[in-house]
Amino acid sequence: MTLSILLVVSAALFCIGLLAALSRRHAIFILIGIEMMLAAANLNFIAFWRFAPQPAQPTGMMVAIFAIAIAAAEAAVGLAMVIAVYRHFRTTNVDRLDRLKG
Amino acid sequence: MNSWITSNVWLVPAVPLAASILILASGKSARRSAVAFAILGQVVALTMSIFAFVSTLHSHSFRVVENFTWFTFGEQNLRIGFVLDPLAAAMLIMITLVGLCIFIFSIGYMAEDKNFSQFFAYLSFFSGAMLGVVVANSLLLLFVFWELVGLASYLLIGFWIERPSAAAAAKKAFITTRIGDMGFFLGILWLYHQSGTLLFYDGGRGCLENAGLVALGASATFIALLIFCGAVGKSGQFPLHVWLPDAMEGPTPVSALIHAATMVAAGVFLVARVYPVFGVGAINGVTPSLTVVVWIGVITGLMGALIAVAQFDIKRILAYSTVSQLGLMMVSLGVGGVAAGIMHLLAHGFFKALLFLGAGSVIHGLHHEQDIRKMGGLRRLMPITFSTYAIGMMALSGVPFFFSGGWTKEEILHATSNWPRSHLPHYLMLIGVILTALYMTRQIIYVFFGNRHAASEHGRESSRVMTLPLIVLAVCAILFSVVLTPAWPWLESYLTGHSARFDPHLLIQPMIIVSLALVGAGVSLGIWIYRRAGETDPLQHAQPALFRFLENKMWFDEIYERTVVALSAILARLSDWMDRHVWDGLVQDIGRIGQFFGRVTTSADERVINAGVDESTSGAHGLGRLMSRWHSGQIQTYLGAVALGMLALVLLYAWLG
Numbered sequence: 070m071t072l073s074i075l076l077v078v079s080a081a082l083f084c085i086g087l088l089a090a091l092s093r094r095h096a097i098f099i100l101i102g103i104e105m106m107l108a109a110a111n112l113n114f115i116a117f118w119r120f121a122p123q124p125a126q127p128t129g130m131m132v133a134i135f136a137i138a139i140a141a142a143e144a145a146v147g148l149a150m151v152i153a154v155y156r157h158f159r160t161t162n163v164d165r166l167d168r169l170k171g
Numbered sequence: 172m173n174s175w176i177t178s179n180v181w182l183v184p185a186v187p188l189a190a191s192i193l194i195l196a197s198g199k200s201a202r203r204s205a206v207a208f209a210i211l212g213q214v215v216a217l218t219m220s221i222f223a224f225v226s227t228l229h230s231h232s233f234r235v236v237e238n239f240t241w242f243t244f245g246e247q248n249l250r251i252g253f254v255l256d257p258l259a260a261a262m263l264i265m266i267t268l269v270g271l272c273i274f275i276f277s278i279g280y281m282a283e284d285k286n287f288s289q290f291f292a293y294l295s296f297f298s299g300a301m302l303g304v305v306v307a308n309s310l311l312l313l314f315v316f317w318e319l320v321g322l323a324s325y326l327l328i329g330f331w332i333e334r335p336s337a338a339a340a341a342k343k344a345f346i347t348t349r350i351g352d353m354g355f356f357l358g359i360l361w362l363y364h365q366s367g368t369l370l371f372y373d374g375g376r377g378c379l380e381n382a383g384l385v386a387l388g389a390s391a392t393f394i395a396l397l398i399f400c401g402a403v404g405k406s407g408q409f410p411l412h413v414w415l416p417d418a419m420e421g422p423t424p425v426s427a428l429i430h431a432a433t434m435v436a437a438g439v440f441l442v443a444r445v446y447p448v449f450g451v452g453a454i455n456g457v458t459p460s461l462t463v464v465v466w467i468g469v470i471t472g473l474m475g476a477l478i479a480v481a482q483f484d485i486k487r488i489l490a491y492s493t494v495s496q497l498g499l500m501m502v503s504l505g506v507g508g509v510a511a512g513i514m515h516l517l518a519h520g521f522f523k524a525l526l527f528l529g530a531g532s533v534i535h536g537l538h539h540e541q542d543i544r545k546m547g548g549l550r551r552l553m554p555i556t557f558s559t560y561a562i563g564m565m566a567l568s569g570v571p572f573f574f575s576g577g578w579t580k581e582e583i584l585h586a587t588s589n590w591p592r593s594h595l596p597h598y599l600m601l602i603g604v605i606l607t608a609l610y611m612t613r614q615i616i617y618v619f620f621g622n623r624h625a626a627s628e629h630g631r632e633s634s635r636v637m638t639l640p641l642i643v644l645a646v647c648a649i650l651f652s653v654v655l656t657p658a659w660p661w662l663e664s665y666l667t668g669h670s671a672r673f674d675p676h677l678l679i680q681p682m683i684i685v686s687l688a689l690v691g692a693g694v695s696l697g698i699w700i701y702r703r704a705g706e707t708d709p710l711q712h713a714q715p716a717l718f719r720f721l722e723n724k725m726w727f728d729e730i731y732e733r734t735v736v737a738l739s740a741i742l743a744r745l746s747d748w749m750d751r752h753v754w755d756g757l758v759q760d761i762g763r764i765g766q767f768f769g770r771v772t773t774s775a776d777e778r779v780i781n782a783g784v785d786e787s788t789s790g791a792h793g794l795g796r797l798m799s800r801w802h803s804g805q806i807q808t809y810l811g812a813v814a815l816g817m818l819a820l821v822l823l824y825a826w827l828g
Contacts, residue, residue, distance in 0.1 A: 091811050099807075127245045167804030 351404020406438025608693025
């Protein structure tokens, strides 16, 4: 297992997540895409930490655990917002949510 | 094969989980392969369980653990592992065997469902998660599988999601058990803080072995009680039992799986698994935490049995009977009869699955009619269902000698009578035995005897695929008693690590005479009360107020609605108000400061620099038009622009760099 393999996996995960966030029409799938991008970032943290000169200090892991905890909170807020949006607009299709239109 | 399986026991839960993923991957329309994968997974798991079981027979108190490091965090090694011991092996056999019967039954029961293959995927997942709970050698790993069981139960209770009541029941089950799991998780953290390991057995260093138990010290009572919170939630003990009867909203095979083999067994199993933590500092086998377990069990046992007498839904009667039986098991664990409690759990797994599948067969035959008042006279129409149901009923009531439930119940009553602290649980459990016989007699009379009612006119026996599992389970419910008798208490000695001796003189214990008398009293009381039962229950006639109290489940749902639910609604409304008035007001006030500056600059603008600029603004306006076209309001377009910008920056950096 080399660093480059991990980075390729992480990049692939990020691209899949980005693609989901950009192309999906359902708000929950967009959230899932965002979670995948976060997971890719976490993987990078772990990978760089693991192959760093001093892997004894658990810095990368600390960051990753914090990121996971924050991602959980973010998902909770995100899902609550999806429910709020659904109650307001009666849809979760993001194409129909264009109040920002200039 | 034997030694190979003992060190690879993780394969037992892995196979059904893999089957579940395969089924989900092969899509909704693949109905045949879904059944094939699910049954095959269960058969393989059963075979491996049998091999694992056989290998545990080689020596007394056999135990093999396989531990490995999950991850290292600084100086802390977080280790998890798998264990195979008599407790695990016995549970594995019961879960896979009962599971297999339920799977086969489901082929017939769910045949017309449009999400047929999904159902089998969830069933496999459920069974795999429960097997994981059983073989986990770490409290953390156990907790992971524990939560997977919770997820699977949520998916299956809410399987008919288009029914609002099913969706609500699924949510209720998930949230109620989560309240218990919160305590469980705190208990895990506390245990880790005290002992520094979450492994159960680790060559003398595990948290259930001497060194670990000494490290717990005085906090063991609190840790045990916190862990017990989890068991209360999962096993439907008072006061978190409210989800269990509502779980009847799921398809009947799911009820059978939840109430017999998997979900509710997990709580009892957990207490049995971490029993040494409960027993720290025991005097005469009594500790504060075990006393709590006993009383919670007593309350649950009696309450469930009382409510079951006044229910009219065929499945709800069985549900409250499960609540009551689980209470009985908890009492047994609490008074020190661990082996008796687990034996009753295993026996209960067989006959409760049998009863639920029998009820499923009745419901299926009557086109989804569940009200026992509308049934009646089914014993001629559905002979196989009737005879197997009767066996299940007698095993549940605890008829001695021929039925497994009789022997295990007698063991439990024996254990409670020896509890040094108080004899009250023993007497209350004796009342529970009478009530059990009473409500089961009532159900049998209503469903299978008497005159046929509207719903049962067109009833017919279910197909072979549904009756076969009933027969297998009925045979199990009877044959299982061979290893339970006091004359040859093989299972008890297997679980406690002794060797069993055959001694026919011990067959007749005083307790068995007592339970024979009690069951006889319950059944004859039932026959006498319900001999001419009609649309109204005779008890309803005699004691309308009491009956209403019991029929409405002692108003537990209503009490929770008025207290816990109302409280959280008030909290939610308070947060909403804070959000709208305090935080929003704050934001608007800051906005007002901006507005004020805006007004100042506008007036300066209009009076000082207005002229001459007008010319250039029309140009800016046109540009603005152009730019506004980019602002489609689609958040994804914006996100795409951000991604493109990022890409451009990265390329620029690579090119320069």
